[in-house]
Amino acid sequence: MDLLSDELLEDTYLAAIQYKLEDDFIRMLLLEMKRRQLNKAAASNAI
Template identity: 60%
Template sequence: MPLLSDDLLLDAYQSAIRLQLEREFVRMLRSEIKRRKLFVPEERGF
């Protein structure tokens, strides 16, 4: 995921939650967000 900018990563994460995509995909995005030491947006149900 190093090709995604921080903003695109956060947008993808929020969209994945909103669209209720697979939990494993959401976890993968969240893991990358944490690896980059970014703020993890509000998580509902994940």
């Protein structure tokens, strides 16, 4: 996960929601966003 930039992580998270990917994958992305304190997109789209 550390290889993804913050912007790419957020984009990936939003795309995962849009394409209805596995909940576990979305949660993993969300946890990483929280770890990096990138909660702006997550707040409105959390599972």
